Amino acid sequence: MSNKLTIGLFGFGVVGQGLHDIIRTKDLNLEIKKIAIKNPEKKRSLSPELFTTDASVILNDPEINTVVELINDTEAAFQIVSTALKNGKNVVSASKKMIALHLEELIHIQEEYGTSLLYEGAVCGSIPIIRNLEEYYDNELLYSVRGIFNGSSNYILSKIFNENLDYGTALKQAQDLGFAETDPISDVGGFDPKYKLVIAASHAYGIITRPEEVLNIGIQTLSSKDIQYAREKNYKIKLVPTALEFGERQVVLYVIPKLIHSADFLYNVENEYNGVIVQAAFADQQFFFGKGAGGHPTGSAVLSDIAALRYGYKYEYKKYRTNRGFVQSNDYTLNVYLRYDDESVIERLGFKEITERFYAPDFKYVIGKIELSNLIANQEFLNNDGVFIAEIVQ
Ligand SMILES: NC(=O)C1=CN([C@@H]2O[C@H](COP(=O)(O)OP(=O)(O)OC[C@H]3O[C@@H](n4cnc5c(N)ncnc54)[C@H](OP(=O)(O)O)[C@@H]3O)[C@@H](O)[C@H]2O)C=CC1
């Protein structure tokens, strides 16, 4: 491909503008030729001639060799990205939901048309985790990948724990700072970190998982009682996606709040920062830390992908293609804290074992072991008021 990148940018919101800010500070031998947006009435900080609402102006322009997709509409993003790849353009995207939902198809399109799709900014903002999982870690030696993959929920939890802010105020701040998704239930309900986990697991283990088959329980039902419990036991609560190998090449994926002890690297990951712990057979634990949301941190990851396209970089999906027999499995048991209102909840969830019970008129909880499949069967129920569940790692 030509050394000079001529870019068609889709989206000029938090991340699109963040990327543009970064690009204009440096002489990078690249040009943003056109920017596609949705609302022609919105006031823009750049010349009106640069903008279009017609996607085909970019997608059919033979001079544009690189498409950068940073929009907040999943289905439109898939149409744009797949058409651009089929039209011979390389693409950078930060749309994690779109990528997680369409990963297998996107891999095949890249293969068929010889084009490249990079998406480092889609997983943990500024942290270069995808290229590391893809290139550095052999899946034979990789035990687990877990961490804080969502800046908004971590921001909310930090503000609640460290500054006693109420949930609604903290969420509003995360939205005002540009961290939250258009519908913030995606963040606080654990959907956004689940999409990121699905993408990370494909590069870690070579397995492509359908997001709807992965448990996501969020922080939206957190109450003052859970915070009191965590504080008394010297825990912090964090929303943690986990991909972990167990048994014979089985990989379990799930997203759930976790009670985190001070010895855990994630304990000190605060606000919009993310942290990823990779556990490998001989390297033991390695910790990646950086801003996981916001225009400039995400823009920096997008720019790194743009720069990688200059030298023809592609994900080879080696682990997926060689298929070394890793399979996703939900045959896994978690140790959990469950705060509940109604006694029938305990029976409904079918605990394997209960090791602790606390009972007061205004606060009831149990600690015990439960099958992941039971949590999946009750996922909707567990995201409703009256219950809060969190994993406790023993
Ligand atoms: N915010 C963050 O910290 C991060 C966000 N992401 C992801 O990056 C993407 C963009 O997020 P963010 O910048 O926050 O979103 P914003 O809501 O700030 O901006 C979205 C932009 O997309 C444009 N847009 C929407 N639909 C279309 C369409 N069909 N064609 C062209 N433009 C369109 C909007 O146009 P208009 O201006 O006219 O409304 C707007 O400029 C999302 O997928 C998000 O999940 C990833 C990592 C971090």
Ligand SMILES: N[C@@H](CC=O)C(=O)O
């Ligand atoms: N809403 C997301 C944005 C980045 O991916 C988050 O809060 O992490």
